[in-house]
Amino acid sequence: MVVKESKYKKEQYTEWFNAMLMMRRFEEKSAQLYGQQKIKGFCHLYIGQEAVVAGTMSAIEKDDRIITAYRDHAHALGCGITAKAVMAELYGKSTGCSKGKGGSMHLFSKEHNFFGGHGIVGGQIPLGAGMALADQYRGGKQITVCYMGDGAVRQGSLHEAFNMAMLWKLPVIFVCENNGYAMGTSVERTTNMLDIYKIGLAYDMPSKEVDGMTVETVHEAMSEAAKHCRDGSGPVFLEIKTYRYRGHSMSDPAKYRSKEEVDEYKLQDPLEKVRNILVSKKHLSEKDIEDIETRIENEINESVEFAENSSYPDQSEIYSDVYVENDYPFITQ
Amino acid sequence: MRTIQFREALREALNEEMRRDDRVFLLGEEVAEYNGAYKVSQGMLDEFGPKRVIDTPIAELGFAGIAVGAAMNGLRPIVEFMTFNFSLVGIDPIINSAAKMLSMSGGQFGCPIVFRGPTGSAGQLGAQHSQAFENWYANTPGLKVVVPSDPYEAKGLLKSAIRDDNPVIFMESEQMYGDKGEVPEEEYLLPIGVAHVKKVGTDVTIVSFGKMMKIAMGAAAQLEKDNINAEVIDLRSVRPIDYNTIIESVKKTNRLVIVEEAWPLASISSEIAYMIQNQAFDYLDAPVKRVNTLDVPLGYAPTFVEAFLPSIKRTIDAVKSAMYI
Secondary structure (H helix, E strand, O other): OOOOOOOOOHHHHHHHHHHHHHHHHHHHHHHHHHHOOOOOOOOOOOOOOHHHHHHHHOOOOOOOEEEEOOOOHHHHHHOOOOHHHHHHHHHOOOOOOOOOOOOOOOOOEOOOOEEEEOOOOOOHHHHHHHHHHHHHHHOOOOOEEEEEEOOHHHOHHHHHHHHHHHHOOOOEEEEEEEOOEEOOEEHHHOOOOOOOOHHHHOOOOOEEEEEOOOHHHHHHHHHHHHHHHHOOOOOEEEEEEOOOOOOOOOOOOOOOOOHHHHHHHHOOOHHHHHHHHHHHOOOOOHHHHHHHHHHHHHHHHHHHHHHHHOOOOOHHHHHOOOOOOOOOOOOOO | OOEEEHHHHHHHHHHHHHHHOOOEEEEEOOOOOOOOOOOOOOOHHHHHOOOOEEEOOOOHHHHHHHHHHHHHOOOEEEEEOOOHHHHHHHHHHHHHHHOOHHHHOOOOOOOOOEEEEEOOOOOOOOHHHOOOOHHHHHOOOOOEEEOOOOHHHHHHHHHHHHHOOOOEEEEEOOOOOOOEEEOOOOOOOOOOOOOEEEEOOOOEEEEEOHHHHHHHHHHHHHHHHOOOOEEEEEOOEEEOOOHHHHHHHHHHHOOEEEEOOOOOOOOHHHHHHHHHHHHOHHHOOOOOEEEOOOOOOOOOOHHHHHHHOOOHHHHHHHHHHHOOO
16 A cells, blocks of 8 residues: 655544544444344445545534535544444434434534434535525634535535525535445446536536545645635535445445455555554554554443443423424324 | 505514514525515615525525525524425425424424415416415424415514524415505514414304415305304414314304315315314214315416315305205
8 A cells, every 4th residue: 555645743643543443433333233233224334435524524623514414423423423422323312412313314413513414315405505604694704514425416406505605605615425326326327427526617616526535635625625615715615536335325235336346445445544654654553553443442332332221212202302392282183 | 553565564574573683584586686576575675785685596495405504503594485386396405404403403403494475376377386385384293384364464473483493384375465454563473373263153163274264254254144154263374273263163153164275185174174073073063064276287267267266155155065055
């Protein structure tokens, strides 16, 4: 593996390594627990794409807003939601970050400015633009990062939101995490125009392609985009090229692509790249790395224990949070 | 008391609420520089400026979704649809996002938003501009659906809708914007979910809402001539529905007719009929009758429009049938 020149300090690489390792191990555990049917419903894993979230979080501020689609576990962890609260939500427990009402696809945390995982492909794109409109309206300095997959860019919602975001110069970074496949359909099979970032150019939106298998390049592109948005210059569109090692969801055997293709991407694994830099630059010893591994493994095991020991929401909770008031006259017969 | 138009009543509600709370803003097609397709927002751009009265491109999916995102992030948007027929292009953010956000997020992200505009037929507008979707929206938990029938209700209910912390669908009528009615000078709010007994009677209960209240009241007036004293209930909102007011009335009159401008299957009328047979079966002296639109897309010709819509005659026929006369 070719190790890129290290541009950042030890602390930055260590932070990335911690964040990405947490996402990776959390998802591996999720897969295992899904196999045991501890986690049910739909479950979309992020393994392979970790550099996208890690490179975003290091480039933006804590009070910036995040919204994404249903492959949202890593985004939630990246925003600072604890592994316990995310795991408990995957279990459907009342201690989950959405009180067991969201599940894998609908993680939320107002405290962490995480505006959720959303289940309708492309539905979150206008929402992200609207979140940015609210901050612009109040004269705030916050920006919104609105993630989507390569499937979502074919929805009309993207085009309508792009048009208005440019018209009104909304402080939003639209991030297409292009992992090559919209469920089982490759980008090539859905369009003549393979360069997704060029969609933004149709609206004169600053748009570019970014290597998403390298956390530094994501960080740099996101930093530049965040500055552009925060300066009041309007939205930015980044097509971040990445790859998911697992299927679309846990029920997808991914027969639409070859083992060779997957293996090729694994050779440029974003997590391994960071580990190699940390070791080769002697930022961290093997022992340090092991300690991090152990700490994260423990944290995840604790999250599973927490989820296991938490209770499901009481059935009496079923009528709460549907309306703000607690005396809405639901039809009960 | 002074008399103003339905559109003026709506405008007063919008203006007063926007002066009261700077998180409230209006967006939609032609709302600002054109002063509103039906002149509801006339003059509002001048008072509030383009930041708070926002012209959008023709992109219902996009601007409805942007408004939902803004509501999640602390604002209180009012979205004007030029007609609710067009809301279907933007129904995803309403049903999949606005209605579910509070629940899906475990109570963390509310969506205080009003989607408003005209519903129903308005003359010979053809099949795509003559539809009523009150029951579609009323079917969805998380939403409230309000349908005012006169200027007084329009103002009092819209003010409540704007102050409501839940998403509210507020359905007006192209044919009512010019209607005049008494509206107090002083501020008032009308609660959402409370029906109004517009005419007290003893012989039969007629339930309706929105523009069809004119048909219900017109039929009741004619029935007086035949010594039939109908009680007329204006629902004001169809989610929630004030069932108790209907049930109490039926316990008194023992007969129920529902007038609704909507296709009959799975409609507000069928829902009320179900609830009354369930809750007031022993009080009914006749089957519940309803007067809906015909079960077809509405064609252009005037003969079709006349046959399609609930009418005073069809309502009187339904009442007489319920009274076995």
